[in-house]
Amino acid sequence: MRPVEAGRRRWHPGFLFTPRLALPLTLAAGLLLPSNAAWSTFFYILGLPTIGWQLWRGARPDAANRPLLAMLALWAWSSLTIAWDRNISGQGDGHGYWLLNALCTLAFLLCFDFATRQDASARRRAVSAFILCAVPTALLSIALFAVQDHWTGRLGGWGALKTPVWGASVIVICVLLTLGRVAEAGPRRWLYATALVPMLVYLPLNGSRTALLSLAMGVMMLGLSSWRAFRALVIAGLCALAALAGVVLMRPVWVKAVIGNFLARGTDCHITIWRTAWGLFLAQPVIGYGPSARLPILPHGACPAYPSPHNLYLSLLVYSGLVGFALYGLCQILLCRHVLRRQRGFQRALALALLAVPLVSGLSDLTQVIKGPSPLWYIIWLPMLLALRAGPESPGTSPASAASPPRG
Structure with a gap:
C-alpha cells in the first residue's frame, strides 16, 4: 500500500459504512421515518452494506x-x-x-x-439518538391523534409508534433510558426530565395495559435505586397530567376514548x-x-x-x-x-x-x-x-x- 502522508487521511467509501455511525442512524430512522417500509429501505441502503463491509474487513462477533x-x-x-x-x-x-x-x-x-x-462511547450515542428522536415522534403521534375526526380508536402514531401496543412498549423503554440520564449528575438532567412529559402523555392516550404495567415495575425498580430519578418521574408525571388535563378540557371526547381504551376493550379476543x-x-x-x-x-x-x-x-x-x-x-x-x-x-x-x-x-x-x-x-x-x-x-x-x- 502507498504510505499516507503525515496529518492526512485517505478517504474511501468505507468511511461511510461504520457501525458507530450506522447504529444511531438506524435507531433514529425507525422513529423518524413514516413507515416500516421506509425504515427497511433505509436499512438496506446503510445497515446491510455496513455489516457486509465490516465482515469483508475481517470483523467477527x-x-x-x-x-x-x-x-x-x-x-x-x-x-x-x-x-x-x-x-x-x-x-x-x-x-x-x-x-x-x-x-x-x-x-x-x-x-x-x-x-x-470499536468505540467505547457508541452505546451512549445510540441511547442519545433513541431518546432525542422519541420525543418529537411522541409529540407528532399526539398531534395526529388530536386532529382526527373520531377518537374511538387507540393512539397509534408515527414510525415505530404506529402499531399501538408496540409503540407503547417502545416509549416505555425510552422512558426508562431517559430516567437513566436523569439519574446522572449533570446540568442536562432536567432537560431529560422535561423530555419525559410528552412520553407520559402518550402512554395513557395509547391505553396499552401491559406497557403501563411494565413501566410501573421498571419505575419501582429504579425508584428504589435512585431518588433523583424517582423524583424526576414524579415531577414529569405531574406535568404530564396537567398537560393531559389541559388537552382534555379542549377535547372532552378524549376522556371517553381513554376510558374506552382501558376498560371497554375487554380481552380483545x-x-x-x-x-x-x-x-x-x-x-x-x-x-x-x-x-x-x-x-x-x-x-x-x-x-x-x-x-x-x-x-x-x-x-x-x-x-x-x-x-x-x-x-x-x-x-x-x-x-x-x-x-x-x-x-x-x-x-x-x-x-x-x-x-x-x-x-x-x-x-x-x-x-x-x-x-x-x-x-x-x-x-x-x-x-x-x-x-x-x-x-x-x-x-x-x-x-x-x-x-x-x-x-x-
Whole structure:
C-alpha cells in the first residue's frame, strides 16, 4: 500500500459504512421515518452494506461473550425454522420475506456488537439518538391523534409508534433510558426530565395495559435505586397530567376514548387466540411451525382474521417450539447474570428494568423475534443488547478487537 502522508487521511467509501455511525442512524430512522417500509429501505441502503463491509474487513462477533452467543443462537434457530415453515392458515408471508427479515436482524445485532467494541462511547450515542428522536415522534403521534375526526380508536402514531401496543412498549423503554440520564449528575438532567412529559402523555392516550404495567415495575425498580430519578418521574408525571388535563378540557371526547381504551376493550379476543395458539403448540411442540404461521381463526366479533399468537411466549412456542423458547430463556438468564456481575446500584436496576419490559409487555402482543426492521428490534433486541454492554466500557478498546486491519 502507498504510505499516507503525515496529518492526512485517505478517504474511501468505507468511511461511510461504520457501525458507530450506522447504529444511531438506524435507531433514529425507525422513529423518524413514516413507515416500516421506509425504515427497511433505509436499512438496506446503510445497515446491510455496513455489516457486509465490516465482515469483508475481517470483523467477527465476540466469540468470548456468552450472552451474545446465546442471542446469536436464538437468531440462528429462529431463522432455521424457515426451512420447515408451515403456512398453516394460507395467510402468512413467504420464505424469501422471512429470509430477508432474518438477514436484517442479524445485521442489526452485529452492528451493535461491532459498534460498541470499536468505540467505547457508541452505546451512549445510540441511547442519545433513541431518546432525542422519541420525543418529537411522541409529540407528532399526539398531534395526529388530536386532529382526527373520531377518537374511538387507540393512539397509534408515527414510525415505530404506529402499531399501538408496540409503540407503547417502545416509549416505555425510552422512558426508562431517559430516567437513566436523569439519574446522572449533570446540568442536562432536567432537560431529560422535561423530555419525559410528552412520553407520559402518550402512554395513557395509547391505553396499552401491559406497557403501563411494565413501566410501573421498571419505575419501582429504579425508584428504589435512585431518588433523583424517582423524583424526576414524579415531577414529569405531574406535568404530564396537567398537560393531559389541559388537552382534555379542549377535547372532552378524549376522556371517553381513554376510558374506552382501558376498560371497554375487554380481552380483545385474546383468550380465543391464546387457546388456539396453545393447541397448535401441543400438536408440534419441539421445533414449531416457522415464522409465517398464522392462527386459523376467521374474523368474528372483535377477532381479526388469521392473527399471530399475540403473546411473546406463545409466539416463541408456536414459531420455534420448545427449542426457541429455551434459547430465549437462556438469553435472559445469561444477561441477568452478566448484569448482576458487572453492575451495581442504579445502573444494575436500569438494565434489569429494561430486560423486564418485553417479558411483561410480551404478555399481550409481541411476535417473531427475527422480524425486522420493525419496532420489535426496539422491544425485544435493544434491551438485551444494552444489557450485553452493561458495565464499564473499556476506554482503550481498539477497532482491532472487533475487526482485523483492512485488506490492502
